[in-house]
Amino acid sequence: MSSIKIETVVLDTNRCGESPVWEEKSNSLLYVDIPSKKICRWNSLTKQVQEVIVDSPVSSVAIRQSGGYVATVGTRFCALNWEDQSLSDLFSVDKDKKNNRFNDGKVDPAGRYFAGTMAEEIAPAVLERYQGSLYALFPNGIAEKYFDNVDISNGLDWSLDHKVFYYIDSLSYSVDAFDYDLHTGKIANRRSVYKMEKEEHIPDGMCIDTEGKLWVACYNGGRVIRLDPETGKRLQTVKLPVEKTTSCCFGGKDYSELYVTSARDGLDTDELSRQPDTGKIFKITGLGVKGIAPFPFAG
Ligand SMILES: O=C(O)[C@H](O)[C@@H](O)[C@H](O)[C@H](O)CO
Ligand SMILES: [Zn+2]
Structure with a gap:
């Protein structure tokens, strides 16, 4: 039996930390603080955090193959040059x-940057419903819309064989799957692979492990859960000392x-005083x- 250890690594408090991404070449964790309009990079060796402030809520960040990063800022897919902060x-x-903004985003194994939108919240999970859509920015610079009627577009990842796309629309309290065609980026055949239990609350960010199991951060649930998308069973629960756990990534x-x-x-x-x-x-x-390592945006 391995013994699980939980520690805080970055002591800055995020209003809404999201989109953790491991960047191997800099031994760093990238993440955003959405309402603070910050993109952060925490160096695990020096323990220093660098940040870039942008002009609108920033909901996700990803590595760009040609250098620098890409991010979803307001309702824009953007490129970020970290050196000059442009x-x-x-x-x-x-x-x-x-009233919309982007929410969670991630790059697929072919280098397309997937991200979905939502109406801006009045309070956490309180918003005008069905306003969001899922998009992907293709390496040719054109974004395509996949579907609309989304409440809070959230966690996304792909199966290890790249044949399944996993997706969370938070207020459906479900983790869904689609058939995925890596060659074209097309999705089909939506189905639910896991329905949240009451005490797990709202499914938020998600990532896959090398056994093809999904790790889902449970917003208001104070935990991450490990799911088997084949059987629909929860395999493990890891509780954290805070309720509002938003997303997760391996690094x-x-x-x-x-x-x-x-x-x-x-x-x-x-x-706040209890947490x-x-x-x-x-x-x-x-x-x-x-x-697994994150995929870089190929555009
Ligand atoms: O990052 C997100 O997914 C949303 O922007 C957040 O505001 C919360 O996680 C959401 O309220 C929970 O559903
Ligand atoms: Zn989220």
């Missing part, structure tokens, strides 16, 4: 929906550490499983 627009979506040496982001927005003073570490980033070790 942001350039690549593609805008939801132009008719002034560190051999991708054996699970990094979990969290949020502090939406908690009152009492709750002093809320908004921080956690590292879970001793899980006995590993993850």
Whole structure:
């Protein structure tokens, strides 16, 4: 039996930490704080955090193959040059929906940047419903819409054989799967692979491990759960000392550490005093499983 250890690694408090991504070449964890409009990079060797402030809520970040990063900022797919902190627009979506913004995003194994939108929240998980859509920015610079009617577009990842796309629309309380055609980027045959239990609350960010099992951060549930998408069974629950766990990714040496982001927005003073570490980033070790490297955007 491995013994699980949970520690806080970045002591800055995020209002809504999200989109953790491990960058091997810099031994760093990238992540965003959505309402603070910050893209952060925590160096695991020096323990220093660098940040770039952008002009609108930033909901996801990814590595770009040609150098630098890409991010979803407001309703724009953008390129980010970390050195001079400049942001350039690549593609805008939801132009008719002034109250929308992007939410979670991730790059597929062929280098397409998938990200979905949502209406801006009045309070966590309180928003005008069905306003969001799922998009992908293709390496040719054109974004395509996959579907609409989304509440809160969230966790996404692909099976190890690249034949399945996993996706979470948070307020459906379900983890869904689609058949995936890596060659064209097309999806088909949506089905649910897991329905959340009541105490797990809202499914948020998600990542896959090398055994093809899914790790889902449970917003308000204070935990990450490991799911078998083949059987629909939950295999493991790891509880964290904060309720608002938002997303997770594997990183560190051999991708054996699970990094979990969290949020502090939406908690009152009492709750905040009971959860002093809320908004921080956690590292879970001793899980006995590993993850895979993130794919870079190919455009
Ligand atoms: O990052 C997200 O997914 C949303 O922007 C957050 O606000 C919360 O996680 C959401 O409220 C939970 O459903
Ligand atoms: Zn999320």
